[in-house]
Amino acid sequence: MKFSYISHLYCPKCELTYHVKERHQLCLCGSPLLVKYDLDGLKKVLKPDDLLRREASLWRYHELLPVESQENVVSLGEGMTPLIAMSTIGEDMAIRNLYMKDEGIIPTGTFKARGAAVGVSKAKELGVKELAMPTNGNAGAAWALYAARANIQSSIVMPVDAPKITRNECAISGANLYLVDGLISDAGKIVGQVVKDFELYDASTLKEPYRIEGKKTMGLEIAEQMGWKMPDVILYPTGGGVGIIGIYKALIELQELGWVEGTLPRLVAVQAEGCAPIVKAWEEKKAISEFWADSSTIAFGINVPKALGDFLVLEAIYKTEGCAIAIDDESILKELEKIATMEGAFICPEGAATFVAARRLRESGWIKDGETVIALNTGAGIKYPETVRVEVPVLQPGDTIRKEMRL
Amino acid sequence: MKFSYISHLYCPKCELTYHVKERHQLCLCGSPLLVKYDLDGLKKVLKPDDLLRREASLWRYHELLPVESQENVVSLGEGMTPLIAMSTIGEDMAIRNLYMKDEGIIPTGTFKARGAAVGVSKAKELGVKELAMPTNGNAGAAWALYAARANIQSSIVMPVDAPKITRNECAISGANLYLVDGLISDAGKIVGQVVKDFELYDASTLKEPYRIEGKKTMGLEIAEQMGWKMPDVILYPTGGGVGIIGIYKALIELQELGWVEGTLPRLVAVQAEGCAPIVKAWEEKKAISEFWADSSTIAFGINVPKALGDFLVLEAIYKTEGCAIAIDDESILKELEKIATMEGAFICPEGAATFVAARRLRESGWIKDGETVIALNTGAGIKYPETVRVEVPVLQPGDTIRKEMRL
Numbered sequence: 048m049k050f051s052y053i054s055h056l057y058c059p060k061c062e063l064t065y066h067v068k069e070r071h072q073l074c075l076c077g078s079p080l081l082v083k084y085d086l087d088g089l090k091k092v093l094k095p096d097d098l099l100r101r102e103a104s105l106w107r108y109h110e111l112l113p114v115e116s117q118e119n120v121v122s123l124g125e126g127m128t129p130l131i132a133m134s135t136i137g138e139d140m141a142i143r144n145l146y147m148k149d150e151g152i153i154p155t156g157t158f159k160a161r162g163a164a165v166g167v168s169k170a171k172e173l174g175v176k177e178l179a180m181p182t183n184g185n186a187g188a189a190w191a192l193y194a195a196r197a198n199i200q201s202s203i204v205m206p207v208d209a210p211k212i213t214r215n216e217c218a219i220s221g222a223n224l225y226l227v228d229g230l231i232s233d234a235g236k237i238v239g240q241v242v243k244d245f246e247l248y249d250a251s252t253l254k255e256p257y258r259i260e261g262k263k264t265m266g267l268e269i270a271e272q273m274g275w276k277m278p279d280v281i282l283y284p285t286g287g288g289v290g291i292i293g294i295y296k297a298l299i300e301l302q303e304l305g306w307v308e309g310t311l312p313r314l315v316a317v318q319a320e321g322c323a324p325i326v327k328a329w330e331e332k333k334a335i336s337e338f339w340a341d342s343s344t345i346a347f348g349i350n351v352p353k354a355l356g357d358f359l360v361l362e363a364i365y366k367t368e369g370c371a372i373a374i375d376d377e378s379i380l381k382e383l384e385k386i387a388t389m390e391g392a393f394i395c396p397e398g399a400a401t402f403v404a405a406r407r408l409r410e411s412g413w414i415k416d417g418e419t420v421i422a423l424n425t426g427a428g429i430k431y432p433e434t435v436r437v438e439v440p441v442l443q444p445g446d447t448i449r450k451e452m453r454l
Numbered sequence: 455m456k457f458s459y460i461s462h463l464y465c466p467k468c469e470l471t472y473h474v475k476e477r478h479q480l481c482l483c484g485s486p487l488l489v490k491y492d493l494d495g496l497k498k499v500l501k502p503d504d505l506l507r508r509e510a511s512l513w514r515y516h517e518l519l520p521v522e523s524q525e526n527v528v529s530l531g532e533g534m535t536p537l538i539a540m541s542t543i544g545e546d547m548a549i550r551n552l553y554m555k556d557e558g559i560i561p562t563g564t565f566k567a568r569g570a571a572v573g574v575s576k577a578k579e580l581g582v583k584e585l586a587m588p589t590n591g592n593a594g595a596a597w598a599l600y601a602a603r604a605n606i607q608s609s610i611v612m613p614v615d616a617p618k619i620t621r622n623e624c625a626i627s628g629a630n631l632y633l634v635d636g637l638i639s640d641a642g643k644i645v646g647q648v649v650k651d652f653e654l655y656d657a658s659t660l661k662e663p664y665r666i667e668g669k670k671t672m673g674l675e676i677a678e679q680m681g682w683k684m685p686d687v688i689l690y691p692t693g694g695g696v697g698i699i700g701i702y703k704a705l706i707e708l709q710e711l712g713w714v715e716g717t718l719p720r721l722v723a724v725q726a727e728g729c730a731p732i733v734k735a736w737e738e739k740k741a742i743s744e745f746w747a748d749s750s751t752i753a754f755g756i757n758v759p760k761a762l763g764d765f766l767v768l769e770a771i772y773k774t775e776g777c778a779i780a781i782d783d784e785s786i787l788k789e790l791e792k793i794a795t796m797e798g799a800f801i802c803p804e805g806a807a808t809f810v811a812a813r814r815l816r817e818s819g820w821i822k823d824g825e826t827v828i829a830l831n832t833g834a835g836i837k838y839p840e841t842v843r844v845e846v847p848v849l850q851p852g853d854t855i856r857k858e859m860r861l
Contacts, residue, residue: 102679103510103534123799124536124556127510131531135605149531152559154799156836196798198542200861207848215842219835221795223860226848233851241855272509388628391603392530392561428626429563429837435622441614441633444640448648453609453630 051115052089056080056256059359067113070173072254079253079356081296082113082260086303095275095306103127105161105264111300112165113260119172121197123154125164126264130272130421135389140406144419146278148269151394151427155189155216157348158265158290158425163189165261170248171197178202179242180250181234183286183347184209185426187224188216190250195220201250202241204234210347212430230342232352252287253355262290266297269421270307278312279418282404284397284425285316285325285371286349288360295363312421314369316360317404319344323373324353325360330371334358345376345434346396348425372407374400382406383434395431398424458522459496463487463663466766474520477580479661486660486763488703489520489667493710502682502713510534512568512671518707519572520667526579528604530561532571533671537679537828542796547813551826553685555676558801558834562596562623564755565672565697565832570596572668577655578604585609586649587657588641590693590754591616592833594631595623597657602627608657609648611641617754619837637749639759659694660762669697673704676828677714685719686825689811691804691832692723692732692778693756695767702770719828721776723767724811726751726783731760732767736778741765752783752841753803755832779814781807789813790841802838805831 056065060078065071067082074080089110101107105126114120129149137145150158167190170178179202180190187203194201202223205213209226217224227234235251242249249255269281277298283291291314301307316325322342328335336357344350354360364371376396383399386392401422408414428434440452463472467485472478474489481487496517508514512533521527536556544552557565574597577585586609587597594610601608609630612620616633624631634641642658649656656662676685684705690698698721708714723732729749735742743764751757761767771778783803790806793799808829815821835841847859 099506104536121798122536122538124538124559127534129511129529129531129561131529135603149561152531152561154536154556154559156563156834192794192798192800194798195795196542202855202860204849204855212836212839214844214846215839216800216836218844218846219791219794219800219842220798221861223855224844224846225855225859226846227851227853228848229851236851237849237853237855244854245857245860384626387599387626388602391528391599391601391627393599393623393626427563427836429619429623429834432619432622435626437621437625437631439621439625439631439633441635442611442644444634444636444643446634446644447651448609448611448630448632448644450652452632453652454607454628 048092050109050117051112052084052110053113053115054083054085057083070248071256072249080256082256084111084300086300090304098271105164105261108264108267111267113257114165114168114172116172119168121168121171121193122164123196125153125160127268128152130269133390136386136402139389140409142405142409142414142420143417145405146421147392148265148421148423149392150423150425155185155192156427156430157185157189158262159186159189161261161264162186162258162289163193163261166190166250166255166258167193167197167199169257170199175199175248178248178250179238181231181238183231183350184213185348185430188213191217191220191222202247204237206230206234210430252289259289259293259296262293263297265290265423266294267301270298270301275307277307277309278421280315280414280420281312281423282315282317282401283423284346284349284400285318285360286351287354288316288325288356290423291316291363292356292359295367311367314363314367315404315408316364316371317401318371318373319346319349319400320373320375322350322352325357326371326373328357328361329364334361346379346400348397370413372404374403378403380434393428394424395426395428396434398426455499457516457524458519459491459517460520460522461490461492464490477655478663479656487663489663491518491707493707497711505678512571512668515671515674518674520664521572521575521579523579526575528575528578528600529571530603532560532567534675535559537676540797543793543809546796547816549812549816549821549827550824552812553828554799555672555828555830556799557830557832562599563834563837564592564596565669566593566596568668568671569593569665569696570600570668573597573657573662573665574600574604574606576664577606582606582655585655585657586645588638588645590638590757591620592755595620598624598627598629609654611644613637613641617837659696666696666700666703669700670704672697672830673701674708677705677708682714684714684716685828687722687821687827688719688830689722689724689808690830691753691756691807692725692767693758693761695723695732695761695763697830698723698770699763699766702774718774721770721774722811722815723771723778724808725778725780726753726756726807727780728783729757729759730780732764733778733780735764735768736771741768753786753807755804777820779811781810785810787841800835801831802833802835803841805833
C-alpha cells in the first residue's frame with residue numbers, strides 16, 4: 048500500500064494540471080494550486096477503523112497527505128489536538144452543543160504548525176535547500192522551526208508589530224530573520240524580491256500547494272473526533288483563509304471516500320471589524336474580495352487585507368450555506384476573559400473572535416436551537432501576553448493575606 | 455466496570471491507611487500520602503488493546519486514576535503528548551535511540567497541566583470550593599485555569615521572579631493572585647497561613663495525594679508509546695520531584711498489571727548546579743536531602759531547595775539503579791539553542807538540562823552504546839522568552855535583502 052495517494056496538482060481557476068514530482072508555486076494563470084488524490088483507489092484499501100492503531104498526530108492520515116515517502120516526514124508530533132466541550136460558556140450563549148477545537152495544543156502553540164509540518168516535509172521531498180516567507184509571526188515561527196528540523200535554511204520577514212515571542216522562535220531556529228516597519232504586504236514584497244535574487248522556494252501563503260494540505264487535517268480530525276458525524280456549524284478566524292479552505296477540502300474528500308454522510312457543516316468566516324474584506328465580499332455576494340485599506344485589529348493573525356485564496360474561501364462559504372461576520376476588538380477581549388474564567392482555557396484573540404461570532408449568530412437565530420457548533424481556536428493565549436491586564440499585590444516574606452485582599 | 459480502581463490512600467513512611475471518600479492532605483506523621491489501586495481486580499477486566507478506541511488524553515487511563523465518577527473529570531484535553539525521535543542531536547551525542555517526551559504540547563504549555571487536571575478533578579469530587587497553593591509559576595497557572603473550569607476558587611502565591619506569562623494565566627482565570635518578594639518557600643509560608651485562616655484546600659506540592667497521579671500518566675504514556683517495552687534510561691528535571699516519583703509509581707503499577715516486563719528504566723534526576731539537593735544526597739548515599747541555601751538557576755521550575763518528597767525521589771533512583779546529576783546554567787542555554795537549530799524544538803531550560811545530562815552520562819559511559827534514552831521536556835520554550843537573545847535588522851517597506859545580510 049502506498050504511503051500517499053497523491054495524484055496530481057490542479058488549478059481551481061483554469062483547470063491546468065501539474066505533476067507532483069517537480070516544484071511548483073502558483074499556476075501559470077496566477078492562481079494557487081490544489082492537490083488531488085486518488086480517492087477511488089484509497090477507498091478500496093483504507094477504512095476509518097484502520098486509523099485506530101496509528102499515532103495521535105496528523106500523520107495518521109498520511110494517505111491523504113502529499114508526502115510520498117515516510118522518510119521525508121518532518122514531525123514534532125503535531126495534530127490530534129483536543130476537541131473540548133465548552134458547556135458553561137455554551138449555556139451562557141444558549142448553544143448546548145458547543146465545542147472548541149484547540150489548536151493551541153500543538154508544537155509552536157498555533158495551528159500554523161500543521162501547514163509547516165506538511166509544507167516543510169514536502170519541500171524536503173522536493174529537494175528544497177532554502178525557503179523564504181513573509182509572516183504575521185506565527186507561521187514564520189512554525190516554518191523556521193520545522194525547516195531547522197529538516198535541515199532547510201529559511202528567511203523570514205515579519206512586521207515589527209508581530210507578536211514578540213515569534214521573533215524568539217525564528218531566531219533560535221537559526222533562521223535569517225528580518226523585521227519590516229510596515230505590514231505583512233510589505234514583508235511579502237521583500238520576500239518576493241529575495242526569492243528572485245537568490246532562487247529560493249517561496250513558502251508564502253498559498254504560493255506553494257502543500258501548506259493547505261496540512262491545514263486540511265483540522266477537518267479530518269474534527270470528523271474523526273465527532274465519530275464521523277458532521278457538526279452543523281464550524282466557525283473559523285479568517286485571515287489568509289488557508290484553514291477554512293483546507294477544512295472544506297477535507298470534508299469533500301471524506302464525502303468522496305464515503306467516510307462521512309449528509310450535509311456539510313455551514314462554514315463561517317470570522318474576521319475583525321478592522322479588517323473584514325471577506326465579510327464585505329460575502330455581504331455583496333461577490334466571488335472575490337477587495338483590498339482592505341488601513342486595516343487594524345488586535346487579532347494580529349487575521350490582519351490580512353487581501354488574501355490570495357479569497358475566492359476559495361468565498362466558495363467554501365457559499366457552497367456550505369455558511370456566512371461571514373466581523374467582530375470588534377473590544378468584544379474579542381471581553382470574550383477571551385470570559386472563556387478563561389468560565390472554561391479555564393486561555394486562548395488567542397483570533398480564537399476568541401469565533402466565540403463572539405457564535406454568540407451573535409445564535410442571538411440572530413442563524414445558529415438554531417440544538418445545533419452542534421465547533422469554534423476553532425487557532426493558538427495558545429500564552430503567545431499573546433498583552434491581551435491580559437495584570438494588577439497584582441506584592442507581599443513581603445512573612446506577610447499574611449487578609450480577608451479584604453481576597454475576591 | 456468501575457471508572458476508577460482506586461482502593462485507598464497509604465503513607466509510604468508509617469504505612470497508615472486512609473479512606474478515599476474524605477479529604478486528606480498529609481499523613482498524621484507529616485509524610486505525603488500515595489494512592490493504591492485494586493490492580494488484581496483491574497488486571498482481569500482491562501487489556502492494553504482496550505485503550506485503542508479511547509481519546510488521546512491522559513484520561514484514557516481512567517481506571518488507574520483516582521476520579522471515581524466520570525462527571526467529575528475536568529479536562530482541557532491534556533496528555534498523550536508526543537514522544538519524538540531526536541536523531542540529529544542524538545547522533546551529535548552518540549545516543550542513537552534518543553527520544554524526547556514533549557510536555558510543551560499540553561494545555562498551559564507545561565507538564566503541570568497533568569497534576570492540575572487530575573488534582574482539580576479529584577478536588578471537585580471531594581466537594582472542594584476553594585484551594586490555595588504556592589508556585590514557581592507554571593503549576594499555579596495550570597491549577598488556576600483548571601480550577602476555573604471546575605468552578606473552584608483559587609488563591610495563588612508566586613515569587614516576583616517567576617515567569618511573567620504565568621501571572622497572566624492566573625490573572626485571566628480569575629484567581630486570587632499574589633506575588634511575594636522572595637522564594638517559593640516564602641510563598642509556601644503565606645499559603646500555609648491563608649489555608650488555616652480561611653479553611654482552604656491545600657494544593658501545595660504533595661500536600662494533597664492526587665497531583666502525583668496526574669504526573670504518573672507520563673510514565674503510562676511512555677510505556678504505551680514504546681509499545682509496552684521499557685526504555686533503558688529516563689531523564690527527568692527534578693525540582694519538587696513529583697514527576698519522577700509519578701513515573702516510577704506508574705511503571706511499578708504496569709509491572710503489577712503484567713503490561714510491561716523486564717527491568718525498570720534507570721531514572722535520572724537532573725538538577726541545576728545552583729540548586730542540587732537531590733544530587734548531593736544521592737552522592738552521599740542518603741535517604742533524604744538537606745535544604746540548599748541561596749539556591750539560584752535560570753531553570754526556575756527546578757529551583758526547589760528542599761522537596762517534601764525527596765525521600766521518594768531518592769528511592770526511585772536507588773531502586774532503578776539510576777543516578778542524579780547537576781548541570782550549569784550556561785550549558786543549559788547552549789543545549790537549548792542546539793536543540794532548536796538541530797531538531798526544530800524550542801524547549802524550556804529545565805528540559806534542556808536533561809539533554810546536557812544525557813550528553814554527559816554518555817560521555818562518562820554511564821549511558822551505554824545502543825541504549826534507548828528518553829529525555830523529558832517539561833515545558834514549551836514560548837513560556838520562557840528570555841532564554842533567547844534576538845538581534846534583528848529592521849527594514850523599511852521597499853528595502854531589499856542583500857547578500858551580506860544572509861547567513
